Amino acid sequence: MLDNIRKTTIALKEPGAITQSIGASFVPREVLMKICSEVGALMKLELKIPGLLFIDTPGHESFTNLRKRGGSIADLAVLIVDVTQGFQPQTIESIEILKEYKTPFVVAANKIDLIQGWKSSEGCFIKNISQQRSEVQQELDRRIYDIIGELSKFGINADRFDRVDDFSKTVAIVPISAKKGEGIPDLIVLLAGLAQKFMEKQLETEIGPGKGSILEVKFEKGLGTTADVILYDGKISKGDIVVFGTKDGAASTRVRGLLKPKPLVEMRDTGDRFEYVDEVVAASGIKIFAPGLENALPGSEIYVAKNEDEEVVLKNKLSAEISETMIKTEKEGIILRADTLGSLEAITRLIQHENIPIRRADVGPVVKGDVIEAVAIREVDRYLGAILAFNVNVPLEVLEEAKSKGVPIINTNIIYSLLDQFKAWREEEKKREAEEALASYVFPAKVKILPGCCFRASKPAVFGVEVIIGRIKPDYELMKEDGTSIGCIKSIQQEKQSLSEARAGQQVAIAVDEPIFGRHIFENDILYSVVPKKHIAILREKYRLQLNDAELNLLDEIEEIIRKV
Numbered sequence: 059m060l061d062n063i064r065k066t067t068i069a070l071k072e073p074g075a076i077t078q079s080i081g082a083s084f085v086p087r088e089v090l091m092k093i094c095s096e097v098g099a100l101m102k103l104e105l106k107i108p109g110l111l112f113i114d115t116p117g118h119e120s121f122t123n124l125r126k127r128g129g130s131i132a133d134l135a136v137l138i139v140d141v142t143q144g145f146q147p148q149t150i151e152s153i154e155i156l157k158e159y160k161t162p163f164v165v166a167a168n169k170i171d172l173i174q175g176w177k178s179s180e181g182c183f184i185k186n187i188s189q190q191r192s193e194v195q196q197e198l199d200r201r202i203y204d205i206i207g208e209l210s211k212f213g214i215n216a217d218r219f220d221r222v223d224d225f226s227k228t229v230a231i232v233p234i235s236a237k238k239g240e241g242i243p244d245l246i247v248l249l250a251g252l253a254q255k256f257m258e259k260q261l262e263t264e265i266g267p268g269k270g271s272i273l274e275v276k277f278e279k280g281l282g283t284t285a286d287v288i289l290y291d292g293k294i295s296k297g298d299i300v301v302f303g304t305k306d307g308a309a310s311t312r313v314r315g316l317l318k319p320k321p322l323v324e325m326r327d328t329g330d331r332f333e334y335v336d337e338v339v340a341a342s343g344i345k346i347f348a349p350g351l352e353n354a355l356p357g358s359e360i361y362v363a364k365n366e367d368e369e370v371v372l373k374n375k376l377s378a379e380i381s382e383t384m385i386k387t388e389k390e391g392i393i394l395r396a397d398t399l400g401s402l403e404a405i406t407r408l409i410q411h412e413n414i415p416i417r418r419a420d421v422g423p424v425v426k427g428d429v430i431e432a433v434a435i436r437e438v439d440r441y442l443g444a445i446l447a448f449n450v451n452v453p454l455e456v457l458e459e460a461k462s463k464g465v466p467i468i469n470t471n472i473i474y475s476l477l478d479q480f481k482a483w484r485e486e487e488k489k490r491e492a493e494e495a496l497a498s499y500v501f502p503a504k505v506k507i508l509p510g511c512c513f514r515a516s517k518p519a520v521f522g523v524e525v526i527i528g529r530i531k532p533d534y535e536l537m538k539e540d541g542t543s544i545g546c547i548k549s550i551q552q553e554k555q556s557l558s559e560a561r562a563g564q565q566v567a568i569a570v571d572e573p574i575f576g577r578h579i580f581e582n583d584i585l586y587s588v589v590p591k592k593h594i595a596i597l598r599e600k601y602r603l604q605l606n607d608a609e610l611n612l613l614d615e616i617e618e619i620i621r622k623v
Contacts, residue, residue: 059138059166059236060112063093063246082273082288082343084319085110090246096182097243106254110246111341113288133257133341134249135163141201141233142172145208153212162252164230165216166245167205171235173197183233183241184220202231219248226256265339267362268294272302273343274398275354281315283352284345287360294362295337300348301372303358303399305384305421308376309350310369317345355380355421357399384420390439391415392480393428397449405448408477415442423451424467432465440491441484444468446476492604499597502605502612503528503587505536507579508565515576518548518569525566527612528587531559535588536570541623543588544579545572562608589616 064083086109094105113132135156139149156163171178175194179186187195202218209216209229219230230248234241269291278284285302294300294313301310317332338344346360354360359376363369383403385394394409394416396402406419417435418428424447436443445460447469460467468479504527511522530536535546548569550557560566573579589597594617597605605613 059136059168059234059242059245060114062236062239062242063089063112082114083112084343085112090250094243094247094250097184097247105250107250110249111343113290132161134253135161136166136245136249137163138166138168138236139205140169141167141198141205142169144201144204149208153209153214157212162256164219164232164245164248164252165205165209166236166241167202167231167233168236170198170233170240171238173201178235178238178240180239181243183244186240187233198233202233205231219244225252266292267364267368268292268298268300268338268340268360269362270294270344270360272354272356272358272360274356275351277352278345278347281347282349283354284317284347285351285354285360287344287346289338289340289342289344291340292362293337293339294344294346299363299369300346300360301363301369301376302351302360303355303376303380304353305355305380306353307380308373309353310363310373311348311350313346314348315346317347319343319345355399356397357401357403357421385416386418386420387416389415389417390435390442391417392442393417393432393435393445394419395424395428395445395447395450396421401448405446405476409446412477414480417442423453424456424469426456426459429456429460429463429465432460433463436465441487444480444483446480448476492601496597496601496604499593499601500534500587500589501529501531502589502597502609502616503530503534504612504615505530505585507581507583507585509581511567512575512581513567514569516574518571519573519575519579520567520569521575521579522565522567523585525560525562525564526584527562527608529559529561530568530587536585537588537619538579539584539586539619541619543572544585545570586612586616586619588620589613591617591620 060083063085087105087107090107090109091105137149137152137156139145155161170176173194174197175191176198177186177190177194187198190198199218206216214229215227216229216231219232222228222230232241232245232248234245236242268289270287270289273286273288275283275285294316296313296316298313299310300313301308303309316335316338318335318338319332332345358380361372361376363372380399383399383406385406392409392414394402394405396405396419399421402419402421406416409416417431424445428445432443432445434443443465445465445467447467449471450469452467452469457467466483468476468483470476470479503525505523505525508522508524512520513522514520530547530550532547532549535543537543548571550560550566550568552560552564552566557566579585594613598610598613602610
């Protein structure tokens, strides 16, 4: 939706085409007027606001903390719902956040262009709806009513925006197509109208010391380390003392310079798209450069301190907040690294919800110390000795160290796949452990001697077999159907390659010292592995899930042969 307003392609750059971190864009009044000219004339709205600062927060359910930040600093919110999918877990979370912070909001019912039969065109929804066939209009209404029904579960009255009589009591739903640009003018006019009618006094506040949130900290050539900040309240000026969070608690510095992005520029964009200013008033996205910012934590709050006493108070407040987020314990658990404080909060919550213990949660790149710590954890609990890294750098030497020590580093830039990959790794570890344990037991096996495949008659007898059920390995003892032992397998080969085992469906050559082919064993004979009684009991009780039905039945058959003997 924002890409359509800005005429940008930020969404295409996001991993999974999903917002992964908070972004901000200022849309000035003249751009809003151009977008809304047609609808504004229809609704007789005079645009008074200087513009809109859009704060783009991630939509996935694991981003609750990031969305909380957006919800807590917003004057108005746009809740986007896909009309083809309806409410998702993250939609419900967003509504809870909006209710918690008492943030007024409108609903953008997106992707109306995917409704069958809909004829989409850029611009005014009010005009376009009248051009749709009656059954298509009815289908849109059905989907809108579904959204109305879901909102009613939260005690929220809602209706399509052009049917609302009292916007102070009813949440407006604007059908849009972000891809086609349809309905976006209607949405902008609605936001501007609501702001001007119901929030005029709230928006015209006294300007006090600035409050913001750090989006990103990075090195800029010619400037040094800078911080991208959303200033959501008050004012910040060149020379101000600002307090911000670091890994070691709160710190402070004096602002050396301020850069403000030009209109319609996304805060995360790079390049020569900023201008120098002496002061900035909320709400704005800004770039601050000052000494000491290299230690600033992305996701931390940043405050302007009026004096030294307030500087101390703000430092104590921020230090307490950071200590709640950063986790460091002595218990066994996974090691978590994330790029920002907000991401760390979101992922920590997600992991703790799954009852997965965390040894350490920190911001910044993966280091060798993390690998050493994971090795120690792995010795106690092999299912927890892993490093989860979100959107951070993993140096090559750290990767090599982890590989040599058998420590997995799960590194991704899509938060919701981090936990999925960890769970998949843990399941693989469990399978591997079961396989390692099974290796010490004799597995049930049934083989058939292949006709025309006697390569040597004795000492050792070498002949071809097909594994019908189970698996065979060197040192397995084989017996005939009457329980007569024919000796142990010396080796297994397939196309002149030695094998450590052969499984059901494979045809291989085996060497056995004791029998003479044509006297003790013959073509088409059926042979079985000799499974000790203790192994039978353990396989049946402890490793039943690792055996298929045919193998379990074969275990019964082998036990019966041994019992008769």
